[in-house]
Amino acid sequence: MIAALGYEFFRNALLAGILASVACGIIGSFVVVKRMVSLSGGISHASFGGIGLGYYLGFDPIAGAMVFCIAVAAFIARLRSVAHQHLDTLVGAVWAGGMAFGIMLIYLTPGFAPDLFGYLFGNILLVPSSDLFLMFAIVIGIILIIGLFYNHFLAVTFDEEYASVMNIPSGFVMTVLLILTAVTIVMLIQVVGIILVIALLTLPAAIAREFTGNLKMMIYLSVLTGIFFTTTGIFLSYELNVPSGATIILFSVIVYLIVIGFKKNLRKKEKLSE
Numbered sequence: 001m002i003a004a005l006g007y008e009f010f011r012n013a014l015l016a017g018i019l020a021s022v023a024c025g026i027i028g029s030f031v032v033v034k035r036m037v038s039l040s041g042g043i044s045h046a047s048f049g050g051i052g053l054g055y056y057l058g059f060d061p062i063a064g065a066m067v068f069c070i071a072v073a074a075f076i077a078r079l080r081s082v083a084h085q086h087l088d089t090l091v092g093a094v095w096a097g098g099m100a101f102g103i104m105l106i107y108l109t110p111g112f113a114p115d116l117f118g119y120l121f122g123n124i125l126l127v128p129s130s131d132l133f134l135m136f137a138i139v140i141g142i143i144l145i146i147g148l149f150y151n152h153f154l155a156v157t158f159d160e161e162y163a164s165v166m167n168i169p170s171g172f173v174m175t176v177l178l179i180l181t182a183v184t185i186v187m188l189i190q191v192v193g194i195i196l197v198i199a200l201l202t203l204p205a206a207i208a209r210e211f212t213g214n215l216k217m218m219i220y221l222s223v224l225t226g227i228f229f230t231t232t233g234i235f236l237s238y239e240l241n242v243p244s245g246a247t248i249i250l251f252s253v254i255v256y257l258i259v260i261g262f263k264k265n266l267r268k269k270e271k272l273s274e
Contacts, residue, residue, distance in 0.1 A: 009125055016127040017230030019135040020191045023142055023184045025223030028205035029215060030177055034157045037202055039076055042091040044185045044197045046072045046098025051119050052105030061119060065189060069182035077175035122193030122245030135187055142180055153177060154215060192245035203252045207259050
């Protein structure tokens, strides 16, 4: 297993997993606490429209996904302010519409889309060194934005109405949070793919929430948990010769179920001891 570290592609995969975990730990914590999993799911699946746009217009599909996801995030932020009770239905329409748009564009593109499977299910072992610099820049950007305006994001995450009363532009802050979520999702496409991205975004944060109610501590725990998931999943996939993205997610789900079961039994014992 240690011998695998001698390969550049394997080291790149580990570094990509760590960078993705940092982004997931930060943004995923806000997504879980704010209960924006469905919104994030809509953005992640709509990103396939950007993939299709990239193929159709002849530029990098990941760049297309980035632009498309940011546009969808801004659109969903607008929907939140006007839709209210119909938001879930509208997000579902964006979710399906984005994927359908991508499928249509790929069908209309001459030739064969060779990397399509990788975009859907990810292949972290093929992340090039050039992409690592971009991922690093994105992570630094996320850290700076969240760090500088942490109190604003904290207030809006827990109570938007209270944030508005305190003269915090809650609508703008939520738009920025959704855009950061979109950027993080695009980062994760190469790691676990569009289909599985929402799991890696939310599971580390969901596990961290079981052990702390403090958002800042939750972010730290979520980052560490994500790093544990990605590194372990990469090593397991290498040893077992199975898809890395699916291995990372399956391992994450197993750990999540174990944690939930452990916490449930612990609560039962506490009630019996009272």
